[in-house]
Amino acid sequence: FTNAEVYQQSFDPQEYLKEFYSVSDSQGERNPFLMQNLRTLFKMFSLDGLRGDTLLDIGCGPTIYQLLSACEHFQEIIASDYTDRNRQELEKWLKNEAGAFDWRPVVKYVCELEGDREKWAEKEEKLRKKVRQVLKCDVTKANPMDPVSLPPVDCIVSTLCLEAACKDLATFRSALRNIAALVKPGGHLVMVTVLQETYYAFNKQVFSCLHLERNMVEEAVESAGFDVKFSEVQPCLPGDDRADCQAVLSLVARR
Numbered sequence: 030f031t032n033a034e035v036y037q038q039s040f041d042p043q044e045y046l047k048e049f050y051s052v053s054d055s056q057g058e059r060n061p062f063l064m065q066n067l068r069t070l071f072k073m074f075s076l077d078g079l080r081g082d083t084l085l086d087i088g089c090g091p092t093i094y095q096l097l098s099a100c101e102h103f104q105e106i107i108a109s110d111y112t113d114r115n116r117q118e119l120e121k122w123l124k125n126e127a128g129a130f131d132w133r134p135v136v137k138y139v140c141e142l143e144g145d146r147e148k149w150a151e152k153e154e155k156l157r158k159k160v161r162q163v164l165k166c167d168v169t170k171a172n173p174m175d176p177v178s179l180p181p182v183d184c185i186v187s188t189l190c191l192e193a194a195c196k197d198l199a200t201f202r203s204a205l206r207n208i209a210a211l212v213k214p215g216g217h218l219v220m221v222t223v224l225q226e227t228y229y230a231f232n233k234q235v236f237s238c239l240h241l242e243r244n245m246v247e248e249a250v251e252s253a254g255f256d257v258k259f260s261e262v263q264p265c266l267p268g269d270d271r272a273d274c275q276a277v278l279s280l281v282a283r284r
């Protein structure tokens with residue numbers, strides 16, 4: 030199991046972005062895993078009721094793709110992750126600093142899904158304005174935002190985090206309860222989770238992943254006090270040696 034301290038020490042945000050969030054690799058191929066997740070996030074954030082004042086992203090890593098459709102429906106966004114370097118990498122993009130990751134191809138793709146590819150610069154600006162805070166979080170703590178105590182939010186989004194952060198099913202279930210306490214009653218949880226994955230690797234380092242089945246995730250979400258409103262499983266393409274993921278579960282639940 031890769032614990033949070035290992036993330037803090039050795040999770041290299043730039044290598045992670047290069048490996049998993051480039052839209053074209055050396056062979057000029059697209060990134061089907063990312064494209065599929067963008068389409069599903071667009072679909073989920075188009076559902077009725079997925080709107081409000083505040084959205085909290087748990088375990089954001091150095092990425093923003095998960096906020097691109099979300100930012101059209103919430104006024105204010107709080108991003109959070111365990112590691113200093115991930116939060117710094119994200120800040121770099123938010124401040125439009127030199128050396129920040131180039132998300133433009135991804136932003137353009139989402140704008141195309143939303144009906145106007147030409148709006149990409151506007152969307153980048155909107156997102157940069159809406160992310161008000163980038164905070165440290167630890168999903169294994171009763172208050173993951175400790176020492177900050179946040180007023181309850183309208184929605185939480187969390188992509189590919191809990192299966193990396195939790196060593197076993199009991200920890201996964203308690204992390205969901207910790208997260209649930211941060212959402213207003215009637216608020217939503219939007220989650221993207223890989224299924225039946227035991228590891229992912231980049232930059233010659235291997236990170237563990239909690240092996241999950243669809244029903245385990247749905248039951249954990251329900252027992253944390255949510256009603257599952259939307260749940261969809263899509264297969265991962267085989268033949269990828271960077272991870273052994275079999276499928277991706279996307280779900281929306283209401284507290």
Ligand code: SAH
Pocket residue numbers: 032033036040087088089090091092095110111112115166167168169187188189190191193194
């Ligand atoms: N959401 C991003 C990053 C996923 S990688 C994406 O969709 O690509 C997994 C993330 O979980 C890393 O950013 C890591 O720092 C974070 N993480 C690991 N342990 C954690 C913990 N205990 N609490 C919160 N985040 C944690």
